[in-house]
Amino acid sequence: MGIYSELYDFASSAGAFEGYVYRPKEMDPKYLPVWSGNLVKQYNALPAEIRAEIQPMCDGTLGRAVLSLIPILGEDHEVIANLKSMIRGGMPASPDDFDIHAGRV
Secondary structure, eight states, X not given: XXXXXXXXHHHHHHHHHHHHHSSOTTOOGGGHHHHHHHHHHHHHHSOHHHHHHHHHHHXXXXXHHHHXXXXXXXXXXXXXXXXXXXXXXXXXXXXXXXXXXXXXX
């Protein structure tokens, strides 16, 4: 797979994950460990320069997912650890913080 395909695959998976856990009334948590583990593998397979370029967007997308999931799974769940392992900067202020220019917590 080419680098652009890998980047698209990661980004679409991360966005789908965020959408699935946002306002998680009908979410089934049993899928989340494998899904988040795959995200980590995809993220780590990207070259460092690409990860650096997409990191602020990644922090926002995955940070909102973390903030959506902590009340349900708890801070110490493996899914939370997987997601946090890909966050390098600050987290969004809330799961509803879609402003990329907003201050980070």
